[in-house]
Amino acid sequence: MSIEVRRLKEDAEFDAYLQAAIYSFNSARDGSQLERYRQLYDREWCLGAFDKGDLVAGPTIIPFDQHMLGARIPMGGIATVASLPERRRGGAVGALLRAALAEMRDAGQPLSGLYTPHFSLYRRFGWEIAGRMMSYAFGPKTMRTRLPRPDGSFRRVKPDDWRELAALREAFTAPRNGALVRTEQRWRNHVFTEYLRGEHDAVIWSNAADQPRGYAVYTQQHRQSGGPFGETILRVIDWVALDGEGYSALLNYLMTHDLVSQIVLVVSEDEPVLAAFEEPVHVKEPPGAWTGILLRLVDLQRAIECRPSRPEASGLAVTVAVTDVAAPWNTGTWRLECGKGRMAAERTNAAPDLEADATALAPLYNGFANPADAARVGQLVVHDGAAVERMGRMFTTPFRPFCPDDF
Numbered sequence: 001m002s003i004e005v006r007r008l009k010e011d012a013e014f015d016a017y018l019q020a021a022i023y024s025f026n027s028a029r030d031g032s033q034l035e036r037y038r039q040l041y042d043r044e045w046c047l048g049a050f051d052k053g054d055l056v057a058g059p060t061i062i063p064f065d066q067h068m069l070g071a072r073i074p075m076g077g078i079a080t081v082a083s084l085p086e087r088r089r090g091g092a093v094g095a096l097l098r099a100a101l102a103e104m105r106d107a108g109q110p111l112s113g114l115y116t117p118h119f120s121l122y123r124r125f126g127w128e129i130a131g132r133m134m135s136y137a138f139g140p141k142t143m144r145t146r147l148p149r150p151d152g153s154f155r156r157v158k159p160d161d162w163r164e165l166a167a168l169r170e171a172f173t174a175p176r177n178g179a180l181v182r183t184e185q186r187w188r189n190h191v192f193t194e195y196l197r198g199e200h201d202a203v204i205w206s207n208a209a210d211q212p213r214g215y216a217v218y219t220q221q222h223r224q225s226g227g228p229f230g231e232t233i234l235r236v237i238d239w240v241a242l243d244g245e246g247y248s249a250l251l252n253y254l255m256t257h258d259l260v261s262q263i264v265l266v267v268s269e270d271e272p273v274l275a276a277f278e279e280p281v282h283v284k285e286p287p288g289a290w291t292g293i294l295l296r297l298v299d300l301q302r303a304i305e306c307r308p309s310r311p312e313a314s315g316l317a318v319t320v321a322v323t324d325v326a327a328p329w330n331t332g333t334w335r336l337e338c339g340k341g342r343m344a345a346e347r348t349n350a351a352p353d354l355e356a357d358a359t360a361l362a363p364l365y366n367g368f369a370n371p372a373d374a375a376r377v378g379q380l381v382v383h384d385g386a387a388v389e390r391m392g393r394m395f396t397t398p399f400r401p402f403c404p405d406d407f
Contacts, residue, residue, distance in 0.1 A: 003051060003092055004050045008044075008046045013048055016055040020084050023084060025082070036195060045062055049092040049095055057088075057093055058081075058096065059081040060079045063109070066403075067173050069398075070175055070308055071306060074108055074110065074306075075110075076298065078100060078112060094125070097125045102327075110303035113295050113296070115292075125326040126296045130294060130363040130366050130401060131295075132291065132368075132400075134287050135266050135290075136267065136273050137284040140254070140263060142282040143283075145252055146278050147244055149248060154249075167212075171242060172240045175399075182405070194219075202216070202218075207245055213241070213242045214247070214250050215238075215239065218236045219234075220234050220257070221235065232260045234254065234260040234262070236266070247276055267402075269400040269402070292403055300358075304334075310397075310398075313338040314340060315338065317336060321354070322334060326358070360374050368401050
């Protein structure tokens with residue numbers, strides 16, 4: 001099979017790719033999913049693998065910016081990698097991923113992220129697990145917050161009010177790392193609705209001084225199980241609390257939903273949910289945890305240069321020999337250095353302190369993994385033991401990486 005990989009040129013090619021996606025992800029074939037895809041994706045984001053003119057597979061590369069310690073770093077989000085079953089395992093997806101890496105580099109996207117249940121496939125091309133997500137579930141009638149519900153007021157909001165939520169979220173996410181910068185389209189299509197299906201509820205909480213300090217976006221889902229009346233689950237889609245009062249106010253608001261069986265929060269590893277309750281024993285144990293986003297350094301030099309460093313890392317440096325088969329422009333020995341709140345990367349002929357495949361770099365880059373653990377599992381080859389400690393200090397982050405947006 002001779003594969004040609006290129007951007008989609010015509011609406012017919014776009015529809016062929018979307019039909020492959022509908023089949024691959026077992027979506028509705030009544031035309032509704034096709035119409036949603038047309039609204040959610042731009043044709044210019046999509047690549048296609050063609051065999052004798054026929055589209056056999058394709059992904060979408062969604063342009064994002066990702067928050068990273070006060071910076072916004074361009075990221076290509078790989079989504080909806082689709083192929084019809086009769087054309088799978090013939091090399092098309094591999095060709096597409098290699099082409100996508102070159103496309104993202106040329107587009108100025110030094111990072112790439114994706115979600116998948118097929119870790120080994122994407123690890124072969126340099127993506128690696130770089131986040132965890134926690135799920136806490138509790139009943140509204142069994143819980144009390146340690147801080148009483150504060151004075152203030154709630155106001156219900158609609159998609160046209162997205163800028164008010166965005167301002168609160170920006171204040172929360174700017175110093176952290178991992179969250180995506182949301183456009184108006186993303187607020188409307190992925191927060192206030194579930195990929196254009198249904199409409200979620202949303203409220204903003206303001207304190208006694210009438211200052212907005214938090215919000216919650218949520219949905220209630222009823223299922224006929226768990227007894228004669230069934231059960232209702234309140235799932236929090238997105239929430240932000242800027243202070244202790246906001247935290248207490250939002251949790252107490254959710255717990256006023258007396259008819260729901262349980263409330264489910266999906267949060268980062270370091271979210272202090274258990275500290276907010278008097279008796280966290282009533283939170284379902286163990287809390288759910290699963291892998292989050294997979295991340296990749298598309299352009300190592302630019303990714304490093306875009307990343308801020310903490311003041312205490314100033315003056316630290318490490319030399320790393322990198323192997324990157326899928327993105328060979330990253331292969332080589334690099335000196336990574338911190339200074340004046342920034343990082344720099346330059347090629348060097350010096351002997352390396354460490355060796356690593358490109359797959360190991362992303363979870364070190366965003367602070368999800370530390371170099372000592374990477375060395376323990378064989379992802380780093382260590383020539384200078386002191387370099388492991390230096391590298392850990394260079395890439396340390398005050399918060400665990402967390403990306404609550406799927407795509």
